[in-house]
Amino acid sequence: MKAIIDLCVVPIGVGVSVSTYIAACERVLREAGLKTQLHAYGTNIEGDWDVVFAAIKRCHEVVHEMGAPRISTTIKVGTRTDRDQTMEQKIQSVEEKMKAEPGA
Amino acid sequence: MKAIIDLCVVPIGVGVSVSTYIAACERVLREAGLKTQLHAYGTNIEGDWDVVFAAIKRCHEVVHEMGAPRISTTIKVGTRTDRDQTMEQKIQSVEEKMKAEPGA
């Protein structure tokens, strides 16, 4: 099952700066061969359900190993059976609608 | 790895009433032997990471089989290595703080 995911990992108990932990998660996702796109409040991921969720579990393991005693992660996951859709197509679909109705 | 999860499954393309699909997910979670607590905007789940996420995948499969062409799910997942904590203990911990500082 193909899925498009949005992942936001928040390490707790390691102070206010968390980018080192997020960078480690990015590496885990890329090593898993997943297509990812970092944004300002998380990371978009496209891939097979099992591969994505194995990588997310690995993120938790790695962030704990790095010293974070607690993690609170938010995941959005979309699946559809009506048609295949990539991350780029989702963005493109909205942008086309914006151009089509500029005065709306 | 033990996890506490909050799950909110939103079937898209099946009209405005979605409780039949949510009820089917609840059954999937219970059949997986997971401890769950339904609330007004999702379900709390406590259990082993792999068992929980296998059940969430099964929820997507079942909801698609029931006819929903698209699903958008939100998951919060918390893990901690400093100590074991149940769903009841999380609630209790907040309630005790509320009693302790009534005038704060």
Added chain:
Amino acid sequence: MKAIIDLCVVPIGVGVSVSTYIAACERVLREAGLKTQLHAYGTNIEGDWDVVFAAIKRCHEVVHEMGAPRISTTIKVGTRTDRDQTMEQKIQSVEEKMKAEPGA
């Protein structure tokens, strides 16, 4: 506009135990006269959109005043125009479907 909300406030940079901050948010919500229900991964809130979001802003102010330098909050908000629905009715609707189709 009436809304049903799920709120999860995560203070960052104050160590691993955050229940004191969550308890303070609960008090803010109750002082705002809002109907709330604490669960293991957040709080359900029912009320007028403006009242709820003013209270959520107040939660951020209070948690910062208590010393948290950073907060990451997750909010789910549902509105509907087809009919009025309470938090209890949302839960009841799912539970009725579960009883109706026990073998499904």
Added chain:
Amino acid sequence: MKAIIDLCVVPIGVGVSVSTYIAACERVLREAGLKTQLHAYGTNIEGDWDVVFAAIKRCHEVVHEMGAPRISTTIKVGTRTDRDQTMEQKIQSVEEKMKAEPGA
């Protein structure tokens, strides 16, 4: 209070294709003068708390006016008092850490 937000609006009861509604929300956000960045599972927004949340409320009003009887929205909101940080700086901070530890 300055905030960085991630917004994901899901109209329910209008079929499987929702990009027209998302495009309308994008226009609402831009008309409010907000800095936004669309991604594959939502939109990042940077701005003053009150301006952002007034715009999100307007999104719900507009999407209902367009015919959606029900909306389920997910919002992540981050605030910090230790320093000012833009959306670009958040991304840059993670990317620098990834370059710094390529073999990690």
